[in-house]
Amino acid sequence: MTIRLGVLISGSGTNLQAIIDAIESGDLNAEVSVVISNHDSAGGLKRAGRHGIDGVYIDRGNFESAHKYNIEIRDILRRYDVDWVVMAGYMRLLGREVLDFYRNRVLNIHPALLPSFAGASGIHDAWDYGVKVTGVTVHFASEDFDEGPIIAQQAVTIAEDDTIESLEAKIHAIEHQLYPKVLMLIADGRLEIVGRKVMIAPDA
């Protein structure tokens, strides 16, 4: 079954690009139905356009409340018949209006090994703390930032000669592999949430 994705972004959209590439190469049985951004200058909107995908900019400033803003997001996702919501560098808290409608069908990617270094600057925070290992987490989204059940994690070792720039490059390279891999598991119907744990069924 081809799953229909709605991707929420705020920025450059390199994770969106990795998902599009996995679809176009035939590795991921999915379709990006719509890309929604809260910034009109987001590079991810241009990437969507280059691949013939509808991109929608929603300005939070045009809505009198977060509630109405999130209703608009939910309605656009529904209009595009989206099955799964993929947050890929979407830098706002997603409202209950979306999370309740898409219960257990909203994903997020975080550039650190949660629950360590949650928040908007996971790579820098891990670097500043001086950890020797950090990584990438893909998880189900919940009402709180970076909090829902964890689907997949991959560690990244910080080498003696790493710089913050080289660490960022390593983390992003892992992200671009891990997010499509998780979406492949979803397209194959292999994930099950059991309490806080996400069980992955063996490959048939």
Ligand code: GRF
């Ligand atoms: C990624 O590092 C992601 O983990 C974080 O925001 C960044 C988005 O990058 N949540 P991009 O827009 O996909 O290039």
